Amino acid sequence: MELFQIDFSGQSPKKVVGIDLGTTNSLVAFMDLTGPVVIPDPLGQNMVPSIVSLSDDGHSFVVGEQARARLITRPEHSVYSVKRLMGRGVADIQDEIKLFPFKIAEGSENVLRLRVGDRTMTPPEVSAQVLRKLKANAETHLGEPVTQAVITVPAYFNDAQRQATKDAGRIAGLEVLRLVNEPTAASLAYGLDKRQDGIVAVYDFGGGTFDISILRLREGIFEVLATNGDTHLGGDDIDNRLLAIALEDASSEWGRDISTTGEAVQLVRQAVIRAKEQLSFAPEANIEVAFGGRAYQRALTRAHFESLIKDIVDRTLAPCRQALRDAGLTPEQIDEVVLVGGSTRIPLVRQAVRNLFKAEPHTDLNPDEVVAIGAAVQAGILAGEVQDQLLLDVTPLSLGIETMGGVVTKLIHRNSTIPASASEVFTTSVDGQKNVLIHVLQGERELVKDCRSLARFDLKDIDPLPAGMTRIEVRFLIDANGILSVSARDVRTGKEQSVEVKPSYGLTDEQVDAMVRESFEKAEEDFKARQVREAQVEAGNILSAVEKAKANDAWLGLTGDERAAVDLAVNQLLAVYHSDNHRLILDHIAKLDSATVRLAESMMNSAVQDALKGTKI
């Protein structure tokens, strides 16, 4: 079927990267010739902590591991776990705010704004900083600009949360080719590993979100049968549980309330996380905190830890059962359960999975990296590099519209394979009516007040006719990213009807555009600056090598002209070393390189002769 497509442009197509934008950690991966590979940062670390801190100059940001220390030293300038706030309104996050040291800024009605130092930032802007860091790591690693990405989201993310993630990508200068559900991405990585048909459940218990997805794998098709989850359930909840107990305990021991001191809270938080992680491997761990000249220490046994978190772990089970019901399957019909997310390292979690699915979970894959690996495979699929695999994903939540009496009429049911669409004909109820307002919601409940408002669509400029005469067909289309679009058509005239969208939560297109413009200029700058820095490093290397070589006998063996040519090239390179033009620097590196060819040759020869003489150089 496929035509041969020959690329005459002589350029290899641009790399599409896969990004796991996590609550706690984020990763970037790409398809190498041999398969998906996670891209490390310049220090060799695969995971970038999703922590963003405004630096003291008030302009640039510190992201990742370097920002972690600033959670303690500069808590008001630093943000973590921002994924929990994506696509949410102020009313949604009242519970979070009690536990997280976030300060909500003025003007947060339609979109949440955080106070970060003396700036206000929306969650997509904070996430964009993490994405820019990953983008930069990828560009350094690949040696080319990276502008296109696949980003993963929790399967149970609603439309607003997905849109917010897409906005974050745009602000970071990335064209988001696809949002992929995290458990589905993990199943791609699993499929690559196992290459076996069957029914698989992916249990994804991460830092802030929980997802369960059930898939049928058949001849390279990964068909999601059902998905469920909780976008507010994760390792953070375990941390907060331990944190609250330890804060109270330490406060009473020290005789002063430390729960309002940002620095102390962060120190205790990091201590309980350490203990939690140790308890996955050891039967007992210590929570140790030193603050303000005082020390706090408590031993925590695994049994006690498990009794503290049992209800949190149990909250993952109801979504699992619902997903099984929706897929029309019993636990026995699941061939394998794949574990994803750092929280699945906890023995109690594995036990719960074992009990529910009556099967030993598959733990061969690194739970921290499997989502990023899968995102890279999906990037490869979109780039046409991977041909034999295809994901068929579903929408996690039912889509409906408000009808009489505040009731929601479902148009597209949850677990429908996407892209999916539905049409509904609306009519006017008053003579000469020119507008029809449609309220779109997402959720499983019957009443409008129990569902999530997505947007209000205003059908405008309707021909004024007697009531009931106008029939307008509205088409709701959920794309492969799980994001809704709406179009409308006058049934009588066939004319396209204009639709004005007012999203209930999130940024408008204009707001995102402004952020994109601002960051795009910065991204260009950043990329240039990095290229210059890299050229300078290379120049430094060759200059010091030449300096050393001058101490070698071979230097004296050159003709005067040759020595003069080398000196000239050295001086020219030094002259351009501080320019902001990396091409210029690279050109002069090349010139110095060719000026020193003879020098290098004779050094090599004398080294060989020395070696033959048996003397050490």
Place this chain on the structure above:
Amino acid sequence: MSEPTEEHQCWNCGEHPPSQKAARSLFCQFCNSLQAPSPDYYRFFGLNKTLAIDPENLQRTFYQMSRLLHPDRYGRRPERERQYSLEATAILNDGYRTLKDPVRRAEYVLNENGFRAAEQRSSEVPPELLEEVFELNMMLDELKSGDDSVIEQLGDARQRFLSMLSGIDGELETAFRGHDGAPEGDARLKVLTSIRAILHRRRYIQNLIGEVDRQLASRNA
């Protein structure tokens, strides 16, 4: 759905399909680019208009067409083709969801033939069920007035409704075969009328089961 009357022309290469059959193809025979999809599920899946459908075969076709049409396959194609891919895959998925389920499939065919399947008033009691419904309402009234002794009877009634449902599924299958065997036209429409009545009865019984479950749940709460 009405057949397209305007002459088809490839949006990409401008060629006209040489035959009616080629005009219905999703891909241009000359340049292989994806064309605007037809919204008719049967035509889309290349199926005859029968009500009985082999589920295995349907799934196989669904997977094959997904490979050809899915937006993931059009990442590097022109914008217009990407849009067609999105539209076509939405129809493919909507169609698969509809056709794989016998009830939705029948409702779809009813709608296509001018029956408003879903619009039949659900408050109209199917005559066959009058007696059952009367008894059930009495039991529910007793339950509401605090008489827990009817809980067991309600459980029995629920069981009866469930077995009625599976009986109806058998009836549907027979009716499907009747439809497929009948010549197109009035004979088929007559079968469709009876299928509509069966579907109405089915929906009614489902609502009854839902009502029993709701009442029992609120009793237990």
